[in-house]
Amino acid sequence: MSSHDDHDAFEGASLSARAMAARPMPYLDELNPAQREAVEALDGPVLMLAGAGTGKTKALTARIVHLLSTARAAPNEILAVTFTNKAAKEMKARVGRMLGEHVEGMPWLGTFHAICVKLLRRHAELVGLKSSFTILDTDDQIRLMKQLIRANNIDEKRWPARQLAGIIDNWKNRAWTPQNVPSAESAAFNNRGTELYDQYQRRLLELNAVDFGDLLLHVVTIFQKHEDVLAQYQRWFRYILVDEYQDTNVAQYLWLRLLAGGHRNICCVGDDDQSIYGWRGAEVGNILRFEKDFPGAKVVRLEQNYRSTEHILAAAGGVIRGNEGRLGKELWTEAGEGWKVRLIGHWDGEEEARWIGEKIEDHQSGRSEEAKNRYNPRLNSFQQELDRRAKSGLGPVDEHQYVRDAFESGSVYSDMKTFNLVKQLLDRDKYSARYGNMLGALGDYVVHRFSLDEIAILVRASHQMRAFEDRFLTIGLPYRVIGGPRFYERLEIRDAMAYFRLVVSPADDLAFERIVNTPKRGLGDKAQQKIQVCARDNGVPLVEGARILLAEGGIGGKGAGELRALIDNLDRWGRMTGHADLSHVELAEQVLDESGYTAMWQNDKTPEAPGRLENLKELVKALENFDNLQGFLEHVSLIMDNASEDQGAKVSIMTLHAAKGLEFPAVFLPGWEDGLFPSQRSMDESGPKGLEEERRLAYVGITRAEEVCTISFAGNRRVFGQWQSQIPSRFIDELPGEHVEVLTPPGLYGGGFGAAAPGYDGIQSTVDKRASEANVYNSPGWKRMQARAGQRPMSQPRETRSQVIDLEAVSRYTIGDRVFHQKFGYGAITGIEGDKLDIDFEKAGTKKVVAKFVMAGDDVPF
DNA sequence: TACTTAGAGATGCAG
DNA sequence: TCTCTAAGTA
Numbered sequence: 001m002s003s004h005d006d007h008d009a010f011e012g013a014s015l016s017a018r019a020m021a022a023r024p025m026p027y028l029d030e031l032n033p034a035q036r037e038a039v040e041a042l043d044g045p046v047l048m049l050a051g052a053g054t055g056k057t058k059a060l061t062a063r064i065v066h067l068l069s070t071a072r073a074a075p076n077e078i079l080a081v082t083f084t085n086k087a088a089k090e091m092k093a094r095v096g097r098m099l100g101e102h103v104e105g106m107p108w109l110g111t112f113h114a115i116c117v118k119l120l121r122r123h124a125e126l127v128g129l130k131s132s133f134t135i136l137d138t139d140d141q142i143r144l145m146k147q148l149i150r151a152n153n154i155d156e157k158r159w160p161a162r163q164l165a166g167i168i169d170n171w172k173n174r175a176w177t178p179q180n181v182p183s184a185e186s187a188a189f190n191n192r193g194t195e196l197y198d199q200y201q202r203r204l205l206e207l208n209a210v211d212f213g214d215l216l217l218h219v220v221t222i223f224q225k226h227e228d229v230l231a232q233y234q235r236w237f238r239y240i241l242v243d244e245y246q247d248t249n250v251a252q253y254l255w256l257r258l259l260a261g262g263h264r265n266i267c268c269v270g271d272d273d274q275s276i277y278g279w280r281g282a283e284v285g286n287i288l289r290f291e292k293d294f295p296g297a298k299v300v301r302l303e304q305n306y307r308s309t310e311h312i313l314a315a316a317g318g319v320i321r322g323n324e325g326r327l328g329k330e331l332w333t334e335a336g337e338g339w340k341v342r343l344i345g346h347w348d349g350e351e352e353a354r355w356i357g358e359k360i361e362d363h364q365s366g367r368s369e370e371a372k373n374r375y376n377p378r379l380n381s382f383q384q385e386l387d388r389r390a391k392s393g394l395g396p397v398d399e400h401q402y403v404r405d406a407f408e409s410g411s412v413y414s415d416m417k418t419f420n421l422v423k424q425l426l427d428r429d430k431y432s433a434r435y436g437n438m439l440g441a442l443g444d445y446v447v448h449r450f451s452l453d454e455i456a457i458l459v460r461a462s463h464q465m466r467a468f469e470d471r472f473l474t475i476g477l478p479y480r481v482i483g484g485p486r487f488y489e490r491l492e493i494r495d496a497m498a499y500f501r502l503v504v505s506p507a508d509d510l511a512f513e514r515i516v517n518t519p520k521r522g523l524g525d526k527a528q529q530k531i532q533v534c535a536r537d538n539g540v541p542l543v544e545g546a547r548i549l550l551a552e553g554g555i556g557g558k559g560a561g562e563l564r565a566l567i568d569n570l571d572r573w574g575r576m577t578g579h580a581d582l583s584h585v586e587l588a589e590q591v592l593d594e595s596g597y598t599a600m601w602q603n604d605k606t607p608e609a610p611g612r613l614e615n616l617k618e619l620v621k622a623l624e625n626f627d628n629l630q631g632f633l634e635h636v637s638l639i640m641d642n643a644s645e646d647q648g649a650k651v652s653i654m655t656l657h658a659a660k661g662l663e664f665p666a667v668f669l670p671g672w673e674d675g676l677f678p679s680q681r682s683m684d685e686s687g688p689k690g691l692e693e694e695r696r697l698a699y700v701g702i703t704r705a706e707e708v709c710t711i712s713f714a715g716n717r718r719v720f721g722q723w724q725s726q727i728p729s730r731f732i733d734e735l736p737g738e739h740v741e742v743l744t745p746p747g748l749y750g751g752g753f754g755a756a757a758p759g760y761d762g763i764q765s766t767v768d769k770r771a772s773e774a775n776v777y778n779s780p781g782w783k784r785m786q787a788r789a790g791q792r793p794m795s796q797p798r799e800t801r802s803q804v805i806d807l808e809a810v811s812r813y814t815i816g817d818r819v820f821h822q823k824f825g826y827g828a829i830t831g832i833e834g835d836k837l838d839i840d841f842e843k844a845g846t847k848k849v850v851a852k853f854v855m856a857g858d859d860v861p862f
Numbered sequence: 863t864a865c866t867t868a869g870a871g872a873t874g875c876a877g
Numbered sequence: 878t879c880t881c882t883a884a885g886t887a
Binding site (some may be wrong): 086279280 | 864870872874875876877
């Protein structure tokens with residue numbers, strides 16, 4: 001196909017550049033000076049160093065709009081690359097909003113991979129592929145490698161396919177083809193890495209398939225080997241914009257350099273302090289080297305932060321300062337100093353989860369129960385004092401009334417304004433000496449009201465999530481886990497996709513392998529081996545091999561009939577594609593039903609089954625957005641979004657990695673313990689570099705917070721079922737003391753973690769001392785104390801109250817009822833206590849669960 | 863062939 | 878602790 005015609009025919013080219021030129025430029029007025037500078041420097045290389053929360057996306061989109069408005073480029077002449085679909089989508093939406101109309105064009109705004117697919121489909125033949133190539137995901141890759149490993153008689157146990165996949169992925173990230181893997185790597189995978197890599201690539205070509213790494217690698221190869229093709233694209237993409245430049249790997253870097261080679265109109269946006277993907281090939285070096293790579297580059301720093309308060313920024317800044325070789329940025333804000341970053345240690349992980357759950361409930365009510373209990377006695381005496389004064393006619397009664405009301409209604413706890421006013425009134429009084437101090441301490445316990453949506457828990461490793469899920473389930477706190485397995489990676493979705501792939505292209509061997517015996521068709525290893533052999537001997541795809549085998553009678557019993565049915569079905573479905581009277585959506589449904597796949601899950605009694613059926617329905621629904629099965633398959637592996645957003649306010653739980661780019665008014669950062677965070681593995685594998693990346697991760701974590709940031713650690717933690725005593729993270733030592741407030745854990749009597757004797761005045765003075773005096777907790781001594789405190793016997797953690805007693809939910813049940821729980825599956829009620837049920841689950845054992853989280857067994861759909 | 867059980871291994875996660 | 882895989886067994 002002539003690519004030049006394509007270019008002229010691009011959607012959106014109709015949006016004429018001249019029409020845009022007449023447009024006013026209101027978007028420029030919304031930018032601060034630095035942003036504006038970055039937006040207006042249109043020509044030549046530009047590096048936009050955008051710290052966390054400095055309006056990077058805003059500047060980037062404004063730049064696109066500016067390019068269009070000044071008629072520098074038509075929409076189809078701008079290449080804008082992001083890393084995630086989410087970012088691409090967001091940018092598209094924002095450009096549209098800024099232009100005030102629906103923008104059809106911007107065909108080249110997308111992820112690296114999505115854009116590469118487009119390019120590769122145009123030039124597939126240059127690397128020996130057909131333009132209809134399929135994109136394999138990680139699962140397919142690993143299965144393919146497993147076959148290779150077996151074929152090479154390598155011990156799979158000592159040399160697992162996963163490891164090989166990792167190695168090859170790594171090489172691809174560095175843009176090494178099998179031919180130019182450096183000899184220094186030749187020891188990889190028992191000295192056979194390079195050889196297997198070569199075999200793997202050959203096999204992919206045979207299958208007309210590529211993996212994710214290939215998408216980039218092939219395009220880079222094409223650009224390097226075919227100057228004419230490269231020159232064409234250099235002319236077409238007049239302006240290049242790159243988001244999250246600090247996350248680019250070598251292959252992406254080369255790709256960009258090649259494309260920008262002519263005009264050098266490239267604008268890279270990034271933050272070296274937020275580079276957290278080194279382990280998957282990102283090179284911070286790319287951004288550090290930018291000015292060398294593009295001499296004369298303009299560097300613009302965005303340093304005004306619009307997200308967090310001063311204390312939070314200062315704490316984050318203090319940590320990141322420990323890294324070397326930074327480009328250097330100093331974030332500032334007009335938001336005011338706000339609250340200090342809170343720091344607290346706990347006995348163990350469960351206690352930590354319990355405490356955080358409690359704090360979240362405090363954020364709901366806007367007051368801290370803990371503070372109320374602790375200060376109530378004093379408040380009472382204060383009120384008595386006020387009463388006495390009022391009676392004896394001393395002092396301005398109205399003001400005292402206000403103060404008293406503030407306490408009685410609780411607004412002094414929940415509203416900072418009231419609190420400050422009360423404090424002012426008291427300060428003016430002679431009581432300030434006696435009560436003001438108390439109020440100062442109380443101020444630390446005034447809790448902001450946040451909706452659950454505004455609260456996030458960011459963990460280092462996903463296994464930390466369980467403690468929180470368990471805890472929140474028992475206290476009935478709604479939560480959502482962000483970033484689990486992606487929709488299209490789920491078992492049932494991949495199975496269904498394999499069926500669709502076979503319908504569209506019967507020669508798809510990987511798909512065939514996946515579903516021959518799913519659902520069970522009595523075709524075990526033996527039968528499958530026979531099919532493989534037959535196919536190979538005849539040099540045909542597996543489906544054909546199976547057909548021949550059946551004709552020869554090489555397969556018998558139950559399997560033969562089932563296999564014949566499957567093949568006949570595939571033939572029939574294949575003929576049905578493109579039929580006018582049957583939409584591809586109906587066809588898909590039919591395929592899933594007739595193959596017995598739906599039935600398989602309907603008959604499955606495990607608790608996941610209903611969810612899987614739900615997902616299948618959703619998959620079919622997603623098909624409606626495409627014209628045919630083929631189009632759907634082409635896009636799904638790259639673009640399919642996660643399952644539908646469930647509504648309702650919920651606390652978000654996610655990894656620090658998943659949190660990048662997000663922001664929350666209140667953020668909890670649990671598990672700051674050496675070995676967990678910074679992660680031992682990261683340090684073992686990458687040494688000081690690994691530690692620096694972990695530190696950047698800490699920086700990312702803290703800078704997610706807008707108002708309240710709470711860091712915690714536990715003295716003990718269960719790791720793989722073993723109890724381990726933990727030492728607080730070295731990053732805690734790096735937090736600047738004047739921006740941190742150390743809290744005393746609940747249930748810690750007699751002071752733990754270096755706290756002075758607790759008590760009414762204790763908190764205030766302890767906090768003050770900690771904050772202002774020489775870094776008490778910054779010393780090695782503090783660190784040792786932490787470690788010791790972990791071993792000190794502590795009071796039994798107290799049971800916390802559940803949020804709301806939902807009696808209606810409980811009343812529906814009696815002991816012995818069979819119930820269903822989303823997470824634990826089926827079980828029988830063995831006891832009822834308040835709004836909680838004791839349930840003996842068939843699969844999960846005995847648990848205590850809040851009644852509203854279960855449903856009667858009969859209500860369960862199937 | 864399908865189901866059961868024993869044993870090993872275990873980050874982070876976009877495309 | 879949990880999950881996945883590979884033998885072992887009906």
